[in-house]
Amino acid sequence: MRHNKAWLAALVAVPLALSGCSGTGQTTTAATTDAVSGTIAVVTHSTPGDNFWDVVKSGAEQAGADLGMNVTYQGDGDPVKQSQLIDAAVASKPAGIIVSMANPDGVRGAVEKAVAAGIPVITINAGMEQSKEFGASTHVGQSEYLAGQGAGEELATAGATNVICVIHEAGNVALEERCAGAADKLDTVTNLQVDVANIADAKNTISSMLLSDPSIDGVLTLNPGIAVAAAQANEEAGGTAQLATFDVSADVTKLIEDGSILFAVDQQPYSQGYLPVVFLTLQLRNGDVAGGGQPVYSGPAFITKENAAQVAEFAVKGTR
Known part of the structure; x- marks a missing residue:
C-alpha cells in the first residue's frame, strides 16, 4: 500500500x-x-x-x-x-x-x-x-475462511487434488480457518504443523512429507518464510507439487516470477x-x-506471475 x-x-x-x-x-x-x-x-x-x-x-x-x-x-x-x-x-x-x-x-x-x-x-x-x-x-x-476458499479454488484450477496446508503457529485460529477454507474447495487437504521459529526444520518436515507420499500434488503455506522453505523442499523432492502461499515478501515475489510458486494471497x-x-x-x-x-x-489480493514484478517494488521497500 x-x-x-x-x-x-x-x-x-x-x-x-x-x-x-x-x-x-x-x-x-x-x-x-x-x-x-x-x-x-x-x-x-x-x-x-x-x-x-x-x-x-x-x-x-x-x-x-x-x-x-x-x-x-x-x-x-x-x-x-x-x-x-x-x-x-x-x-x-x-x-x-x-x-x-x-x-x-x-x-x-x-x-x-x-x-x-x-x-x-x-x-x-x-x-x-x-x-x-x-x-x-x-x-x-x-476473512481467513473466504481467503482460504480462494486459495483452494486457484490450486484446484491448477490441477492440485491432494494438498498439505502448512500451519506455522500452533493454536492460531486464523491459520486454521485458512486451511478449512481451502479444504472446502479441494479433494483432500492435510494440515501439517511446523514452527515458524525453526525454518530449517520446517523445510525438512515438508520435504519428508512430499517424499513419503508421491500423491501429494500441492502445498499451501501460510507465511512467506515457510513458503521459501517449501519451495526448497519441493525442489529436493522432485519439484512436482504446485505451491501457493499466504503473504508476500521480496523472496516470495521472486519465486512467483520464476514459476516456483503459483500465487500468494496478500492480506x-x-x-x-x-x-x-x-x-x-x-x-x-x-x-x-x-x-x-x-x-x-x-484483503485478500492475489499476487500472480502477471503482477508480481509490480508488487516486488514495494516488497523491497518493506511495505508489502
Whole structure:
C-alpha cells in the first residue's frame, strides 16, 4: 500500500479543526481525559524476525508519523505474555490500543480490561469473529475462511487434488480457518504443523512429507518464510507439487516470477498497521467509528506471475 499524503491531509483536516488540535495532532479531544496521552499502543502475537509483522509495524509507525501520534509496538506469540503486554499498555493509559488475536480466548480478559478502562480498541489480522464481542470498535484484516476458499479454488484450477496446508503457529485460529477454507474447495487437504521459529526444520518436515507420499500434488503455506522453505523442499523432492502461499515478501515475489510458486494471497499487512492508527485517530479527534460495526477488509489480493514484478517494488521497500 502506498499512502497518499494529500488524501491523508484531507482526511484529517476536519477532525483537526473540530478538535482544536495543534499542528502536531498530539492533543486529544475534550472527550478524553488529561491523563490520556497521544500514544497508540500496538500489541500483536508476532515473533521476532517475522517479515510479515515487520511490515505491519512499519505501517503503524508511518501512520503515527503522518498523523502526529506516538506509536509503540510490542509482540509475543504466547497469549499469556501477549496479555501481559496488553495489561501493561492499559496501565500506561494510551489514547488507543491495537491488538491481534491469534488466540482470542487467551487474550480476551486483557482486551476486555482495556475496553472497560475506556480505551478505544481495534483488532487486526486475527480474531475477526470475536472482535465485536470483546468490545473492539472494528477489525482490520481479511476473512481467513473466504481467503482460504480462494486459495483452494486457484490450486484446484491448477490441477492440485491432494494438498498439505502448512500451519506455522500452533493454536492460531486464523491459520486454521485458512486451511478449512481451502479444504472446502479441494479433494483432500492435510494440515501439517511446523514452527515458524525453526525454518530449517520446517523445510525438512515438508520435504519428508512430499517424499513419503508421491500423491501429494500441492502445498499451501501460510507465511512467506515457510513458503521459501517449501519451495526448497519441493525442489529436493522432485519439484512436482504446485505451491501457493499466504503473504508476500521480496523472496516470495521472486519465486512467483520464476514459476516456483503459483500465487500468494496478500492480506496487505502495511494496511493492517496503517489503517487502524488512522481509524483510532479519527475516533479520538472526531468521534468517527470506522466500519459501521463491521470489519474493514485489508484483503485478500492475489499476487500472480502477471503482477508480481509490480508488487516486488514495494516488497523491497518493506511495505508489502
